[in-house]
Amino acid sequence: MQLANPDLEGLSSFVTYLLFLVIQLLASNWKILLLSLFLIWYVTVFTRHAKQSKQLSPLFEGSPSHKTPLNGSDIPPIYHRPCPQMSDRSTSNSSSQLAQKELIVKVAQKQDHRVKQPYDAFLVLDVEATCKEGTGFDWPNEIIEWPVCLMRWKDKSDLGKACQLEIVDEFRSFVKPTWRPQLSQFCMDLTGITQAQVNSAPTFQKVLKMFAHFLASHGLIDPKSGRSIQRFCWCSDGPFDIRDFVVKQCFISKIPIPLWLKGDVLDVRKVVSVRAAGSGNIKPSAPSHIRSLNIPQQLQALGLPAFQGRLHSGIDDTRNIARVMTELARRGVRLEPKTHINPNRRWNWMGKPGEVLEHTLLF
Numbered sequence: 001m002q003l004a005n006p007d008l009e010g011l012s013s014f015v016t017y018l019l020f021l022v023i024q025l026l027a028s029n030w031k032i033l034l035l036s037l038f039l040i041w042y043v044t045v046f047t048r049h050a051k052q053s054k055q056l057s058p059l060f061e062g063s064p065s066h067k068t069p070l071n072g073s074d075i076p077p078i079y080h081r082p083c084p085q086m087s088d089r090s091t092s093n094s095s096s097q098l099a100q101k102e103l104i105v106k107v108a109q110k111q112d113h114r115v116k117q118p119y120d121a122f123l124v125l126d127v128e129a130t131c132k133e134g135t136g137f138d139w140p141n142e143i144i145e146w147p148v149c150l151m152r153w154k155d156k157s158d159l160g161k162a163c164q165l166e167i168v169d170e171f172r173s174f175v176k177p178t179w180r181p182q183l184s185q186f187c188m189d190l191t192g193i194t195q196a197q198v199n200s201a202p203t204f205q206k207v208l209k210m211f212a213h214f215l216a217s218h219g220l221i222d223p224k225s226g227r228s229i230q231r232f233c234w235c236s237d238g239p240f241d242i243r244d245f246v247v248k249q250c251f252i253s254k255i256p257i258p259l260w261l262k263g264d265v266l267d268v269r270k271v272v273s274v275r276a277a278g279s280g281n282i283k284p285s286a287p288s289h290i291r292s293l294n295i296p297q298q299l300q301a302l303g304l305p306a307f308q309g310r311l312h313s314g315i316d317d318t319r320n321i322a323r324v325m326t327e328l329a330r331r332g333v334r335l336e337p338k339t340h341i342n343p344n345r346r347w348n349w350m351g352k353p354g355e356v357l358e359h360t361l362l363f
Helices: 008-025 030-060 088-111 185-191 195-199 204-217 240-252 268-278 295-301 314-330
Strands: 121-125 143-153 165-174 232-236 265-267
Touching: 121 314, 143 185, 143 204, 143 240, 143 314, 165 204, 165 314, 232 240, 232 314, 240 265, 265 268, 268 295, 268 314, 295 314
Parallel strands: 121 232, 232 265
Antiparallel strands: 121 143, 143 165
């Protein structure tokens, strides 16, 4: 509680007037007159001093000893809010908070699996081809399914770092064989592709034209020259799809390998098999001892759910390889092609372009 301030000006006037009356009454006594003059001087000085103290008192109301804080309307123009005093304790707290922030940044950097990725897009391919029971990769297989998953980065930074890969589109077409149009029962049972499906399908030449349009629509190649516009690479389960099946099919179809199909391949099987064998720390002399993992085994090695779909269905195989690719990217694996493909590879059954020397075949 605060006491009301007295009206000093009114009091001074009253005292002055009272003393004036006293002087008039006591004018005959010079001693009383001198005392009265002294009292008038003292009251006047006291009143001026009190007025100055009252005018300066708001400047000290913000001090720690004042009980009531200032309101915004009570702050005079020359008032400045007092700055908080920096104590040793506050400095210690600031240092502790800074250390915690630095620790959080370091942990976040360790948890960031993003690495610099040299390619912008990936074409995951797993073809299906004609086959006979007991034959291997030396047989003149013809492609009967062309499935591709186009994958791109979701989080690629300006520095080229990324770890989130996803499927953005798919292409699928069955292909009509021309050398041996009739599928074996073994082939149909293995792939699930029927004779009717390939009979009504376009030839390999037409499928490549359709697929080139697909690539151009996604800005990957120039529609006229076929040259790459963006950096993309082919990915497959092993080197077989392009190294064997594509090279053979282009020979049988009497067409050159397109520019956008040439180049090295990212062998997904090899990448996963090497990591599974020794967490990626394999000596150069050891690859011959690495166990080659098929698609279901790759999924298991990476701790992913089991194969989804039908095994040896081209499109289902391709989608599951894409799942492996996504997981490798998430783990910070640099995805780039390292398996060389020779487009001029020859087999002993090859004669002139498009000619199969059947007398060289065992079946």
